[in-house]
Amino acid sequence: MFKGFPKYLLVLILLFFYNTTAIFAQEIDILIKNGHVIDKKNKIDSKMDVAIANGKILEVATNIPSDSAKKVIDANGMYVTPGLIDIHTHVFVGSEPGFANGFSSVSPDDFTFRSGVTTVVDAGTSGWENFSVFKEQVIDRSQTRVLAFLNIFSRGFSSGTAIEPDLKNIDPRITAEVIRKYSDIIVGTRIGHYSGSDWSPFDQALEAASLSNTILFVECHLPEYTLEDQLNRMRPGDIITHTYENISERMPVVDKQGKVRPFVMEALERGVLFDVGHGGAGFWFNQAVPAFNQGLWPNSFGTDLHRFSMNSGMKDMLNVMSKYLNMGMPIEEVISRASWKAAKSIKREDLGNLSKGSVADIAVIRKRKGNFGFIDAGGGKLEGDQKLEAELTIRAGKIVWDLNGMAAENWEEKESKNKS
Amino acid sequence: MNLFHILKSTSGNVLNLTLTFIIGVMSISIIQAQEIDLLLKGGRVIDPKNNIDSEMDVAIADGKIFRVAANIPANTATKVVDVSGLYVTPGIIDMHVHVFQGTDTDSYIANGPTSVLADAFTFRAGVTTVVDAGSSGWRNFRLFKKQSIDRSQTRILAMLNIAGTGMYGRFEEQNVDDMNPVMTAHMINRLFPDILVGIKASHYWGDFTQVDRAVEAGELADVPVMVDFGEHQPPNSIESLFMEHLRPGDIFTHTFSYGPSNRETVVDENDNVKPFIFEAQKRGIIFDVGHGGGAFTWRQAIPSIEQGFKPNVISTDLHTESMNRGMKDMSNVMSKFLNIGLTLGEVIQRSTWNPANVIQRPDLGHLSVGSEADVAVFNLKKGDFGFVDIRRTKINGSQKLEAELTIRAGDIVWDLNGISRIDWNEEPK
Numbered sequence: 001m002f003k004g005f006p007k008y009l010l011v012l013i014l015l016f017f018y019n020t021t022a023i024f025a026q027e028i029d030i031l032i033k034n035g036h037v038i039d040k041k042n043k044i045d046s047k048m049d050v051a052i053a054n055g056k057i058l059e060v061a062t063n064i065p066s067d068s069a070k071k072v073i074d075a076n077g078m079y080v081t082p083g084l085i086d087i088h089t090h091v092f093v094g095s096e097p098g099f100a101n102g103f104s105s106v107s108p109d110d111f112t113f114r115s116g117v118t119t120v121v122d123a124g125t126s127g128w129e130n131f132s133v134f135k136e137q138v139i140d141r142s143q144t145r146v147l148a149f150l151n152i153f154s155r156g157f158s159s160g161t162a163i164e165p166d167l168k169n170i171d172p173r174i175t176a177e178v179i180r181k182y183s184d185i186i187v188g189t190r191i192g193h194y195s196g197s198d199w200s201p202f203d204q205a206l207e208a209a210s211l212s213n214t215i216l217f218v219e220c221h222l223p224e225y226t227l228e229d230q231l232n233r234m235r236p237g238d239i240i241t242h243t244y245e246n247i248s249e250r251m252p253v254v255d256k257q258g259k260v261r262p263f264v265m266e267a268l269e270r271g272v273l274f275d276v277g278h279g280g281a282g283f284w285f286n287q288a289v290p291a292f293n294q295g296l297w298p299n300s301f302g303t304d305l306h307r308f309s310m311n312s313g314m315k316d317m318l319n320v321m322s323k324y325l326n327m328g329m330p331i332e333e334v335i336s337r338a339s340w341k342a343a344k345s346i347k348r349e350d351l352g353n354l355s356k357g358s359v360a361d362i363a364v365i366r367k368r369k370g371n372f373g374f375i376d377a378g379g380g381k382l383e384g385d386q387k388l389e390a391e392l393t394i395r396a397g398k399i400v401w402d403l404n405g406m407a408a409e410n411w412e413e414k415e416s417k418n419k420s
Numbered sequence: 421m422n423l424f425h426i427l428k429s430t431s432g433n434v435l436n437l438t439l440t441f442i443i444g445v446m447s448i449s450i451i452q453a454q455e456i457d458l459l460l461k462g463g464r465v466i467d468p469k470n471n472i473d474s475e476m477d478v479a480i481a482d483g484k485i486f487r488v489a490a491n492i493p494a495n496t497a498t499k500v501v502d503v504s505g506l507y508v509t510p511g512i513i514d515m516h517v518h519v520f521q522g523t524d525t526d527s528y529i530a531n532g533p534t535s536v537l538a539d540a541f542t543f544r545a546g547v548t549t550v551v552d553a554g555s556s557g558w559r560n561f562r563l564f565k566k567q568s569i570d571r572s573q574t575r576i577l578a579m580l581n582i583a584g585t586g587m588y589g590r591f592e593e594q595n596v597d598d599m600n601p602v603m604t605a606h607m608i609n610r611l612f613p614d615i616l617v618g619i620k621a622s623h624y625w626g627d628f629t630q631v632d633r634a635v636e637a638g639e640l641a642d643v644p645v646m647v648d649f650g651e652h653q654p655p656n657s658i659e660s661l662f663m664e665h666l667r668p669g670d671i672f673t674h675t676f677s678y679g680p681s682n683r684e685t686v687v688d689e690n691d692n693v694k695p696f697i698f699e700a701q702k703r704g705i706i707f708d709v710g711h712g713g714g715a716f717t718w719r720q721a722i723p724s725i726e727q728g729f730k731p732n733v734i735s736t737d738l739h740t741e742s743m744n745r746g747m748k749d750m751s752n753v754m755s756k757f758l759n760i761g762l763t764l765g766e767v768i769q770r771s772t773w774n775p776a777n778v779i780q781r782p783d784l785g786h787l788s789v790g791s792e793a794d795v796a797v798f799n800l801k802k803g804d805f806g807f808v809d810i811r812r813t814k815i816n817g818s819q820k821l822e823a824e825l826t827i828r829a830g831d832i833v834w835d836l837n838g839i840s841r842i843d844w845n846e847e848p849k
Contacts, residue, residue: 103567106540107540110740113744141533286847307537315544371837374838376844382843405812408813409812410813410815411718415813
């Protein structure tokens with residue numbers, strides 16, 4: 001049969017196949033099999049396998065062969081999603097009083113991986129004067145990817161209460177310069193905690209955002225600015241947070257009759273983005289539920305993680321997401337707002353997806369069934385029957401959280417292998 | 421017959437008596453109603469010190485335990501929480517943590533990035549008291565106190581490192597000239613007797629000198645010594661440590677670690693617990709789990725429990741290198757022992773009353789009337805769970821503790837599912 005077929009060609013062909021197999025077998029470091037993949041960017045919402053190699057996504061497809069992987073993880077019955085993104089945290093932790101370099105901030109790694117989060121955005125805890133301290137002390141030392149909004153106030157967010165900052169130190173040009181210099185980390189400008197009525201800090205924050213071609217993140221404690229004026233000044237793509245708060249210093253989005261105010265819906269239609277920003281006081285079911293029912297859905301689930309929210313009704317990112325799941329938001333919408341939509345909102349389209357070649361930040365999430373309760377800032381609770389739990393978290397291809405050891409070997413099998 | 425009829429149909433002394441009686445009853449109800457701030461109803465109380473393991477109610481008033489009894493009337497309490505189906509225990513004590521968090525990026529644990537914020541891990545795992553295990557020494561304890569202890573909601577107690585600079589780094593911990601028993605004892609006895617409960621010796625590369633200095637300080641201060649005996653090559657004898665150097669009441673931590681080249685193990689290569697381990701425990705040596713990022717293995721723990729060697733104290737060795745690995749949090753470490761043969765009562769005892777005794781703080785770790793109201797309420801989940809050790813090997817288990825409610829000095833500091841809360845629709849608008 002092979003008569004006339006040059007032998008060297010046969011050898012070459014055999015060698016070729018041998019090499020391909022060998023390469024393929026080594027290529028996949030981790031293969032997550034049988035999970036329900038939700039990847040909004042790539043319009044995937046079905047059972048698929050996810051292959052990781054060299055810290056990157058190698059392939060997402062059905063039935064990737066197990067024998068081609070060094071490690072196989074069975075995610076049957078679980079959701080496999082891009083690593084979650086929390087766009088509102090305060091992680092410039094230090095030993096000073098307050099938030100900037102302070103003990104009111106928290107360390108990101110303490111909270112992220114156990115909640116499926118692989119990227120956080122610090123919400124302006126630092127400004128152009130102290131960003132380098134933040135970077136050296138926290139950003140460069142964290143396993144979590146830490147991005148940041150830069151505060152328009154030069155020393156960031158240095159107190160726990162509304163303050164009258166030193167307006168002289170506001171400098172949109174320097175702020176924009178620092179943003180451009182660290183464009184791989186800083187994703188926008190932040191305004192908040194200003195108790196004056198003069199609009200110049202707000203406008204200068206917008207100016208810094210424009211100069212650096214980034215977005216404006218509008219936080220809270222701006223008691224002299226009306227909500228309508230804030231929204232009117234914001235551009236499409238700018239983000240307002242603490243959307244569902246119900247406290248005296250800002251007009252709530254839902255009026256006394258339970259209707260979302262028309263100018264809020266107009267801002268939504270115009271492209272202003274609404275973040276949850278749960279925090280200790282920023283989330284009330286009497287705002288969130290009517291708003292949800294009337295179509296004012298959050299674009300992202302920023303937790304506003306800090307020392308005073310961590311043990312309150314907030315708890316962690318998956319707890320905040322679970323609230324929406326129980327309010328009636330479909331799981332794929334919940335996941336997409338915690339990954340792809342969050343990534344797009346900070347103009348980091350390299351994140352929040354499982355496209356081939358992107359960094360392998362992945363969450364494997366279980367939907368627990370049972371009787372659960374969820375607390376808001378007013379002390380009331382919402383009862384629910386489902387809750388999200390992080391089973392496995394992968395950051396740049398490394399397993400950084402494994403709740404039940406789904407990636408671990410049985411101890412007796414492994415120890416007997418070691419002994420033999 | 422209503423009150424009006426009573427008043428109308430009685431006269432003179434009878435009326436006065438009746439009125440006095442009625443007022444009396446009303447006053448008692450008012451006093452009682454004000455007295456109980458929080459009533460935990462219908463839970464199964466496990467309080468090893470008081471030999472309680474049955475369905476009881478726990479009443480809290482003015483931040484203290486007011487009463488533990490069956491069927492305390494709900495109408496006598498300002499707030500009632502239904503905890504039926506749940507376990508009510510003393511606030512958990514984690515006797516081995518590192519919480520001297522700080523900004524010295526050159527440091528390891530003392531004022532450094534490897535320590536963590538206590539409150540971020542404690543309440544969500546049912547813990548109300550932690551003992552920092554030697555992150556600071558006498559030179560830097562005051563910074564630790566100012567920076568972490570005084571700002572914490574969690575009760576932070578501490579063991580002082582025998583090395584003056586605490587756990588600044590492995591290198592500094594070798595400095596015998598900085599191991600000063602007198603200064604260490606002075607700081608414990610004269611300055612901070614309410615916070616400092618012991619002395620730590622760890623990470624030493626040499627002979628028994630460090631342990632002996634720590635014991636000397638322990639004698640002077642009348643407190644226990646905790647030893648992490650892990651970095652000698654070849655390993656020093658732990659039999660000698662237990663029988664010749666430590667005193668009854670002193671603590672051996674990282675009991676179930678397996679690092680045979682630099683740390684002698686409690687279980688030998690044939691999976692047998694070494695006979696002198698039982699003798700040492702009988703002698704009064706305290707065996708602490710101290711799970712950590714590198715100090716808990718199934719191959720040591722499982723044979724130990726099977727052969728009847730149980731740790732005296734369950735603890736985490738919480739720090740950044742352990743928090744996201746097999747350790748996770750205190751309730752996870754407690755659950756491991758539940759799944760390898762300890763009863764729930766034994767697990768609770770080893771994380772409440774036992775550690776309280778070991779650190780000579782009999783005011784903690786129980787629910788006696790009058791004690792500070794540090795309380796944990798656990799849900800014992802049933803299902804398929806896995807538990808990982810530091811060698812990334814796992815066991816499967818069927819039960820897992822989850823902290824539903826944590827109370828610190830009478831205040832609710834953690835409420836996982838809002839069992840203490842009303843429906844949001846009933847919130848005042």
